[in-house]
Amino acid sequence: MNRERGGGAGARVGRRWAARVVGMVSAVAMLLLVPWAGGASAHGSVIDPPSRNYGCWDRWGDDFQNPAMEQEDPMCWAAWQADTNAMWNWNGLYREGVAGDHQGAIPDGQLCSAGLTGDGRYAAMDTPGAWKTTDVGANFTVDLHDQALHGADYMLVYVTKQGFDPKTEALGWGDLELVAETDRLEPSSHMLVDVSAPGRSGHHLVYTIWQASHSDQSYYICSDVDFG
Numbered sequence: 001m002n003r004e005r006g007g008g009a010g011a012r013v014g015r016r017w018a019a020r021v022v023g024m025v026s027a028v029a030m031l032l033l034v035p036w037a038g039g040a041s042a043h044g045s046v047i048d049p050p051s052r053n054y055g056c057w058d059r060w061g062d063d064f065q066n067p068a069m070e071q072e073d074p075m076c077w078a079a080w081q082a083d084t085n086a087m088w089n090w091n092g093l094y095r096e097g098v099a100g101d102h103q104g105a106i107p108d109g110q111l112c113s114a115g116l117t118g119d120g121r122y123a124a125m126d127t128p129g130a131w132k133t134t135d136v137g138a139n140f141t142v143d144l145h146d147q148a149l150h151g152a153d154y155m156l157v158y159v160t161k162q163g164f165d166p167k168t169e170a171l172g173w174g175d176l177e178l179v180a181e182t183d184r185l186e187p188s189s190h191m192l193v194d195v196s197a198p199g200r201s202g203h204h205l206v207y208t209i210w211q212a213s214h215s216d217q218s219y220y221i222c223s224d225v226d227f228g
Contacts, residue, residue: 043091044150046208048143049134049223052112052125056080057087059132075131079124086122091147093122094212094219102156102209102218108172111207112222125222128168133226138198140225142180144210149187151213156181158207159197159225166205166224176207184213200227 045051050058056076060069064084070077079086086093095114098105106115112125142157158176160166169175180195195206203226210219 043094043148043212043217043219044144044146044210045091045093045219046142046206046221046223047145049136049140049206049225051090051093051221051223052131053079053086053093053122054090055132055224057090061087073132075127075129078127078129082124083121086124089118089121091145093117093125093221094217096215096217098218099216100211102220103173105218106173106220108174109170111171111173111220112205114218114220126170128166128170130167131224133203133224136225136227138200138227139194139196142193142195142206142208142223144191144193144208144221146187146189146191148214149189150217151187152182152185152191153211153213154182154184155191155193155211156209157193157195158209159195159200160204160207162200164204166203171205171207171222175205187213197227202227 045054047054052075056073056079059073060066060076060080063069064080064087069080093114095105095117110116110126113120113122116123144155156178157180159179160171160175161177164175177197179197180193182193185191203224206223206225208219208221208223210221212219
């Protein structure tokens with residue numbers, strides 16, 4: 001699967017981002033421990049169906065110390081405990097210098113953390129389990145929120161094959177089927193890719209590779225979906 005070259009939500013995200021920054025004023029001690037470089041430099045991620053770390057931030061960013069999360073959203077709870085920065089920096093899950101050799105750069109079992117990028121900050125994203133899912137049909141649209149307007153040399157969208165179980169298996173390249181690819185995309189706050197993935201039921205992973213245009217920066221994004 002090596003790839004040399006392929007071919008209204010913005011306002012909601014902005015409001016939530018502002019609300020969470022305000023909400024965190026009361027947690028000054030915690031903020032001192034949480035670097036905001038990812039938010040400040042503003043890269044991007046898939047927000048629909050939401051990436052694992054964006055979903056955890058979206059649901060719990062303004063209430064991340066609530067003990068109810070452990071029962072209501074246990075995978076996010078574990079991820080928050082492992083490294084809060086993985087959620088605050090939901091837009092920074094990328095590697096540099098891959099030069100299109102995605103499979104060579106990212107080992108099996110580490111696809112959702114981009115090969116433990118960022119000194120392992122996103123390692124919890126690789127953990128199999130009952131992650132919250134987004135309901136989709138055989139045809140759906142991937143919405144990548146490009147905060148910094150990088151644009152894309154290309155985007156690749158994969159979906160796991162029928163029979164793969166995200167609850168018990170870590171993702172490997174052999175578990176994926178390429179279902180959509182694009183040519184170059186001009187900078188836009190929301191880069192949309194239409195996907196067709198028939199013949200699936202139940203919990204699956206959508207795996208999006210976003211090759212940003214501004215530099216050799218490759219984003220690797222896991223989103224949990226349910227085909228019903």
